[in-house]
Amino acid sequence: MMKIDILSLFPEMFEGVLNVSILGKAAEKGAVSYAVTNFRDFTTNKHNKVDDYPFGGGAGMVLMPQPLFDAVDALRAGEYSKPRIILTSPQGKPFKQQDAEMLSKEDKLIFICGHYEGFDERIPEHLVTDEYSIGDFVMTGGELAAMAMIDSIVRLLPGVLGNDTSAVTDSFSDGLLEHPHYTRPADFRGMKVPDILLSGNHERIAEWRWKESLRRTFERRPDLLEGRDLAVQEKKWLTQFRKETEKKPE
Structure with missing residues (x-):
């Protein structure tokens, strides 16, 4: 079974997505399990903040490293193998079908969803293993990007799709877009x-x-x-x- 942990400031955003359609059925079949954690719970400052002003000045707030490092340490406690830790970021490399196929072979994934102006650079440099973008545009947070990637990964797990050949013939699976489809009436x-x-x-x-x-x-x-x-x-x-x-x- 694949284990997917998600670190987010808005865990409620995932409640519907992970419990319906293919993602929900995958969990029911035992192919995957999900856990969403609010990394604000790991902050150690008295104001319960996870962000601060950037050194050197500038607009916006930056996520501090401490809450996320501590949250990931807690998720990895007792693990013998190191999970893939995925950061959703507009600066990451474009997420492609080949990446979904590669990640679907992992036992455990941790997704970090950011907010505000960005991350303290020590997070992508020393904590994460993969940094991905789902397109050349900016969103208010990384939750929707994580949902998109999780969906593309989970559907590739063995037994998740009703017809296992569906994933093989999807667009991008062989480098090409999928052919047109037709159904009744003729x-x-x-x-x-x-x-x-x-x-x-x-x-x-x-x-x-x-x-x-x-x-x-x-x-x-x-x-x-x-x-x-x-x-x-x-x-x-x-x-x-x-x-x-x-x-x-x-």
């Missing part, structure tokens, strides 16, 4: 499902999905194709896509 208001998907020819369907996955990536996230080791067939399709783009009227 004809809805004149909008028809591609004939190939109704053919029953699984080999041709697999090839169509591969091609459309590549097409969608080419059209929406061409950056994902940079540095990709393209198969011969993928190179042919990309040449086709580029020609089709050139022919489109502006």
Whole structure:
């Protein structure tokens, strides 16, 4: 079972998220357990503060190291192995599917959710093992970022998804965006499902999905194709896509 500890000043934000849908079912199945701790409980100053003014002046308040170091020490007490300690931060490296896959193999994760202007630098430098960002934007706190990462990690745990192949075919799992999906009815208001998907020819369907996955990536996230080791067939399709783009009227 994976153990996920979350350090937050607003533990109540996680109550609904961790108890419903896939995350809740994962806990019910025994694949994961969650614990959310308010790290304000570990402050030692008489005013119960976790933040202070930055040395050298400047706007905003900075989270002090003491409460978080002590909180992590308490969570690691009695542990033989060191857990991954994840800091949510706009300065972290972009969180990708490959990171979710890597972290899903860990036994224990500790997420630190920040607030205010930022962290005392000794926290990311000496306490955490991984610093991640979920995008080039700033939020009021790290809770929502932690929720997003936890969701992407937990769904990869064995037995969590009803169909274990779902995680394998997700967007980004093989470096490409996922192919289009269709369901019944086959004809809805004149909008028809591609004939190939109704053919029953699984080999041709697999090839169509591969091609459309590549097409969608080419059209929406061409950056994902940079540095990709393209198969011969993928190179042919990309040449086709580029020609089709050139022919489109502006």
